[in-house]
Amino acid sequence: MARQFPEQENTDSTFAFFFLVLYTASVLIRPHEMFLSSVEWITIKVFAIIAFIATIAAQRPLKLYSQHWMLLGLIPLIVVSGFLNGSGMDGVEQARKLFISAIIPLFLYSSCITSIKRQHILMLICIVAALFMVHNGHTQQTGYLGYGWALDTHSVGYLSLGEKRITYLGFFNDPNDLGMFLVMNIPFTLYFYTKGNFLTKVTMLAALTALGYGIYLTGSRGTMLGVGALLGIYWLVMSAGPKLFIAAAILSPIAATVITSLQSNIDSSIDGRLEAWYAGILMLISNPIFGVGTGNFMEEHERVAHNSYIHIAGELGIPGYSLWGGALVFTALVGYLFIIKTQSPEEYNTECKNELALNKTLFFSMIGFMITAFFLSRSFTLLLFIFMGMTIASHVRLIKLMPELSTIFSKANAIKSMGYCWVIIVAVYISLKMGL
Template sequence: MEEIRRRPIAVPKERDATLAFFFLVLYTISVLIRPHEFSIETSNYIFIKVFAILSFLLALVSLRPIQLGSQHIYFLVFPVLIIVSGFLNGWGMGGIDQAERFFISSLIPFFLFSNLTRTANRQHILFYVCISAALIMVLNGHNQQQSFDGRFGYGIGGSLTVAGEEMRITYLGFFGDPNDLGMFLVMNVPIAFYFLKRGNAFSKLFFIGVLAALVYGIYMTGSRGTLLGIFGLCAIYFLVNNAGAKFVLFSVIMAPLVATLLASFGGLTSADSSAMGRLDAWYDGIHMLLGNPILGVGMSNFMDLHGKVAHNSYIHVAAELGIIGYSIWGGALMLNMIAGYVLIKKFEKRGQDEQSDISTQELGINKTLFFSMVGFMITAFFLSRQFTLLMFIFLGMQTASNYRIVKLSPELSYLMSFKQFAYCAMYSWVAIIMVYIALKIGL
């Protein structure tokens, strides 16, 4: 009997879609720096859409393998959820419009950044774009302040700061709101620290200047949520690097309760005349959730029912999209944050030889993105920025970093599993529960 020869199974060759990443870089520059808006003549050009479409199509054609993890799958469900919630709340076409908007401006960027940031070098390129954008925004803000004529201060592309209780700098596009500008600057602080630690003497001196510029920019935004974000970021950095896991967990659980109580007593926002109005919005948002627990009141319906935004991204999502929607949104955030924290604590005291072939560089990138997202999560507690593009850009880069580390150490794959996502979805409700308890005590 002839011996049957088995043919080896061909393993598909990985393809990293270099051209798709090139267009992703152009997209990132267009979104963050927005050079096409420097002049009125080119401000309406659709560079952002063109670069996003080209990057997306090239990724589908040339990227192998395409990574579809638990976050990707659940986010694919999100547009359907938005539509169903809209119809059940008597706003069907509005739900369709919101679902389309989410797919284009949130889901596609998350897919691109999480799949195309395949190497540490690619992540460095995106980091440099972020830092460059932040410095241009600070310079623009400085020019706005220096050119202030008693009513307006002018910057690039007609961006301006307006007289009021204080002059608050702005930039172009969605950075026209000082809160969004401040949030981005806070999220760049860990990136500046990353390069500060890695560079030579000249590089260290340069990034010390970058950090000073970021702090100056944060001050010029006049955003109290942003100021709380930078102070909170420093506190979380100290806790993560010096405190035990139990104390960190206790601090994270208590933070929403303490912040809400202090706000209700004027401790954090004594200079803000709308402090109680913000707390009333949080309270109304929780009651919207209790009245429509499964699918919420429908995306973008919070303002119709309350009159203003919630000024709290967590409550805003829970109120509009209910238990299912918030669990997906919060679960996606918590999955990355818990994975990042585990990696920091797992390798912080180990030498290079004990890091299971994970490079110090990759771990440094992961830690940087962890703290950038800490900055987002703190500022998002005082702002309704639940679907801002910044969240999905940084969430995508953080997801890519997690998957690169999992690829190097497959034993860590449980950190990004569907089972872990389910746990994280439950953990994310701690913020809502603690805010509700604080409101019952303080109001």
């Protein structure tokens, strides 16, 4: 299941977590980018480096789990794929970026979040960041020329149609990325609502209302579909049986493709998205082992895939998609299995109940990513690895409390997940063949 570093006395580095908190706030709230005098500061890199060094030096035990190994496996694959597709040094650069901006953050979050209290701190930072984004977006709706209060942020869209889609700082300068993050925060606000006192409940209801308002302001159809799908999946997980949930999981990509196809009759840009999906699958069929190379999708087609799953499959082929999709599906699968195997909460003590509630919350946040990622090319967005790392940390804590569940977080399930992830690609391909 995991490789453990040389045995040492268990230690929990407060120093490493402190800098992980600073890193999280810098990445999500991005305060240094709010002012012209500090916009060039490299605080994110500094905090990440210090947190990483402190974790390696003081956090024990340190383990690499299946998701770490899957993503590490992408590094040589990206390099080889780059050389085979005539962009070798670009492949090396893409692999370097993956290691620094994806694998290291994933390792930090999965290693340093060793308690529920630490998890709560990071969840609250996520909610605060989301509220900053929504307030800045609201300012963009009323401000001069669509500018918000955050430095140089402004709404985007077709001005002739009256569109004013909100944006934020850094990689949230795209309304779709911003919307994805807002969707992933919905389970967090509901978690604190159910756990809190009267004041907390009122605060979280206000936050939830703000998230809904922000999602509307993004103008992202994929995000709005994500909210509806998230509610549907919540009902399936909590009320329906496993068989119905599995059937829905298989049929969901088909349904999403059909909905997108119906929308194409109204919006020509949607039709172009379907063509991009089909082009990505053709890239996979033509280059099944190494794909067309990371970053080369638009070299083969005029636009990005607008689908993270197809984008990865087209660029990195069968092995690459199996590793990336396997890490994603395995994380969600473990969370789901924990939920359905612990449906009698009265059997567990308070600590286990609290951890199970956190697992459920993080599971639905990951589902929020998986849904919105179906309509966006965000395969290596930092959001994925932050939330995946938090989810893995919850799984690790649960296994310590409930060792009888350790078989869920196993190498066997990880390998199966590398096969399960192909349901998405096959379902989309069948739907496109039937419709095109």
